[in-house]
Amino acid sequence: xxxxxxxxxxxxxxxxxxxxxxxxxxxxxxxxxxxxxxxxxxxxxxxxxxxxxxxxxxxxxxxxxxxxxxxxxxxxxxxxxxxxxxxxxxxxxxxxxxxxxxxxxxxxxxxxxxx
Amino acid sequence: xxxxxxxxxxxxxxxxxxxxxxxxxxxxxxxxxxxxxxxxxxxxxxxxxxxxxxxxxxxxxxxxxxxxxxxxxxxxxxxxxxxxxxxxxxxxxxxxxxxxxxxxxxxxxxxxx
Numbered sequence: 001x002x003x004x005x006x007x008x009x010x011x012x013x014x015x016x017x018x019x020x021x022x023x024x025x026x027x028x029x030x031x032x033x034x035x036x037x038x039x040x041x042x043x044x045x046x047x048x049x050x051x052x053x054x055x056x057x058x059x060x061x062x063x064x065x066x067x068x069x070x071x072x073x074x075x076x077x078x079x080x081x082x083x084x085x086x087x088x089x090x091x092x093x094x095x096x097x098x099x100x101x102x103x104x105x106x107x108x109x110x111x112x113x114x115x
Numbered sequence: 116x117x118x119x120x121x122x123x124x125x126x127x128x129x130x131x132x133x134x135x136x137x138x139x140x141x142x143x144x145x146x147x148x149x150x151x152x153x154x155x156x157x158x159x160x161x162x163x164x165x166x167x168x169x170x171x172x173x174x175x176x177x178x179x180x181x182x183x184x185x186x187x188x189x190x191x192x193x194x195x196x197x198x199x200x201x202x203x204x205x206x207x208x209x210x211x212x213x214x215x216x217x218x219x220x221x222x223x224x225x226x227x228x
Contacts, residue, residue, distance in 0.1 A: 006158075043204065043220040044159075059215070090158050103149055104206075104216060106158035 002027035006091050006107040013114055019064075019078040021110050023091030026072065031093040033074040034104060035066055038088040050074060086114045127225045134192040136222045138205035143186060145207040149216070150179060150190045154201045162190070162203075166210065192224075200226045 003026045013019060025031055035047040046059045048066035056066050063082060067075045074091055088111055092104040128134045140148075146167035151159035165172045165179045165188075172179050178191040188205055202221040208214055 044218045046215055049215070092158075103161055103164055105161060106151075109156075109158045111156070 002093070002095075002105065004091060004093055004105060004107040006089075006110050008110060009108065010111045011113070013081050013112065015083055015114055016080045019076070019081050019085070019112070021076040021089055021091075021112075023074040023076075023107055024072055025093045028072070028093065028095060030071060031095060032102075033068060034092040034094075035074065035076050036090040036092065036106075038090060038109075040087075044090065048076070081114045083114050086112055088112075124220070125223045125225070127227055128195050129227050130195060130197060132195055134190075134195045134199065134224060134226075136190045136192075136203045136224065138188040138190075138219055140186050140188065140205075140207045140217075142207065142209070142217075144209050145186075147208050147210040148179070148181060148188050149206045150177075150188075151204045151206065151218075152199075152201045153204065153221070159204060195224075195226050197226050197228070200224055 005024050007022055033050045036044045037047055038044050047064060048056055048058055050056050050068045053068055053071055056068060063080065064076060064078050076089060078085065088109050090109045091107040094102040094104045126134065126136060149164040150162040152162050153159040163172060163174045163177055163179050165181050167183055170181055176193045180189045190203060192199055202223050204221045205219045206216045208216045
């Protein structure tokens with residue numbers, strides 16, 4: 001069966017510090033991968049998605065970036081965090097290569113607090 | 116733009132009663148719908164999905180109803196339990212398209228003892 005991991009689970013960072021969040025998927029090949037952000041009590045905002053290694057699409061302009069160095073690894077980064085970057089970051093995968101209509105399965109999330 | 120919205124942001128039900136969570140969608144071309152459950156501090160969990168060639172689909176204690184005429188989707192939870200307390204999201208898309216899933220803002224379900 002497929003599993004998705006995210007770490008760290010929680011993170012407290014000062015403004016202006018760098019960020020690296022990691023997501024890995026097991027049990028599937030060539031998944032579509034997604035990064036979402038969720039503000040407290042709000043819905044899901046799609047940040048980035050990837051249909052393959054090195055292929056990243058950005059949905060919103062921001063000071064975040066994403067990379068996919070391996071088939072089942074997706075990384076969310078920032079060079080300098082802003083207060084507004086605080087939130088709950090979710091990674092997700094889906095199994096239909098190149099199509100985004102398949103069910104997305106989410107990881108446990110990372111709670112980021114920028115102080 | 117097109118969006119998926121929920122009629123009620125919060126819903127409280129007594130333990131043992133049935134719950135109905137509603138979702139309206141605006142894209143008449145949407146033909147694939149998913150319900151997710153998100154417990155506090157956790158990632159959304161897939162509950163059930165439905166394609167537009169069906170009006171109803173049942174799972175374990177859950178039923179999804181789709182009314183394409185009025186573009187309305189509902190999730191029914193039978194014999195609601197304390198563990199059902201969570202935020203429930205609907206999501207929609209056009210099967211086979213390059214569009215991203217569109218998520219609703221969520222409904223907070225609280226089960227009262």
